[in-house]
Amino acid sequence: MSDLPSRLHISEEGPREGFQIEPGPISSSDKIALIDALSDTGVEHIQACSFVSPRLVPGWADAAEVVEGFTARDGVTYTALWFNDRGLQRACEHKDKLTVRGSIHLAVSEPFSISNLNRDRDGNLKAVRQYLLDHKTADVAVEDITLMAAFGCNFAGDIAPEQVIASIQDGIELATESGNTVRSVTLCDTMGWANPHLIEHTIGAVRERFPEMKIALHLHDTRGLGIANAYAGMRLGVAEFDTTVGGLGGCPFAKQPGASGNIATEELVLMANELGIETGIDLDALIEAGHLAERIVGHSLPSAPLRGGSLGSYRSRASVQ
Template identity: 45%
Template sequence: MSDLPRRIHIHEEGPREGFQIEPGPIASADKVRFIEMLADTGLTEIQCVSFVNPRRVPTMADAEEVAGAIRQRDGVHYTGLWLNQRGLLRALQTPLHTEGYVRTSGSDAFSLSNNGRSVEESLQEQRATLDYCIEHNIPLSGGIVTTAFGCNLEGEIPAARVVERVAQLLDFVESYGLQLPILRLADTVGWANPNSVATLLGALREKWPELRLGLHLHDTRGTAMANALIGLQFGIDTFDSSCAGLGGCPFAGHKGAAGNICTEDLAFMCAEMGIETGVDLDALAECARYAEELVGHPLPGKLMRGGTLTRWRVQ
């Protein structure tokens, strides 16, 4: 347990990853209010929207409207997801904080489903985008490996294949004279378990001990918190999460693609372990209840119902 981080950074993705899979419309003003509530909790990075084809993700059709309406709080990075240069150019026209990033996938089948490109084709397409970022002084924020542990379309993803894909991605970035500030490993469709997380983190740490890693965990099969604990024990200090456990990937290949690990539940566990998060748990629980009101159905977050232990400890 000696590798536990003193503090973790939470990258909140509820407004983007959370709402993208919802079938019903959510008013733009309600999305904005949710984002502003999240910013009041102490979170310092919030992914607000995605600049993708609205025909494929209808709930993100109002991305520009939402991005332009947010009353931004000092000290908070408000970002948007983009998958190609067209999306990047849209993002740059908004007040959001826009940075470059690179991606690869453990699964060719998922890459085709999510991006319409194979892994190799996607990497080649990213050359033009990275060229644009360098030309316009847009910083490279990091990279991500989607379906790093398994894929509903392709099955188990061996750690050795992910190591190969990471090597390919690092070579790609280094060919531009750049380095990745962080590489996120995404359990996009919920295949990871504590053993597979430990195996992959161990393999990557052995080959690139100085490479900073983060985790993007989904709770599709109820293993996200256990997987996060393994990450913490490996010293991982950056996690993508979603308030109330909102959302999921619409291209996962099945309807039960649960959202990211729940922000407030993760923050509560860390607080109980003595790991700082910088967030107000009660305020996060209030955000979770509001999210549940917006989507109109129960969400999987636990803290918004169980509460913290504070009042029990002061009795």
């Protein structure tokens, strides 16, 4: 009755997304240590940093130092995030280590867009046009749409699948204008509004309208349903997930201090292991990286396996007894 994938492709976003909500400064060497620890877990993809305005996000003023500092490991794709030409140019200076590719960022909820990006829908479409022009000039492909607030919004309330379709349509039109072809969409539950049924309805609607589109899920655990939503997505064959080690993160623009961040990479890997789905990730090594993340931020993180441990470790001990 389900269409579980045989392998998950996990994008580890802890180093980039995870630290932006932390109150204290995180040193470049700590960021590098976490990226290096994650590189040793078997994860395929790490989003390493943000090339954003140091004025708006002072915590990423050191993005270049971080990229220069980590050790790129064979088989791991390292990416970064940016929103404007200055960021793109900074990323392009690190093509030796970074895979430079763009993504059209749209918020399904206009009130969230105003709060998060300080732009209404028209302002955002205009900004995306400029973004696409800049990427064309830099010869960087943009084949992905990132849809924020795709399942609901603290400011706008519920989001219907039809609104998601309309935003994807916006993104496709902008991409086509600029000579790009959209191949994937990342549906972000930015403020933790999703539930298993809504995941099913939204993914079903997107697939019906755009049958060739690859769908990724970026889920937050704001209200505790993150892993159930991931399971609902996996049952529909979704194989691409953004997660953060330890469950680092949380949306600094959602006006919910202390709210949980992304779903924890450890929990998704543990579930995949138990369901017989490959991830390529060594869960015990990942849990070690999670403990490192806790030492870096100086507080415990929400990921349950950081305290409960992997099942593999208990199975080994049980079989010895």
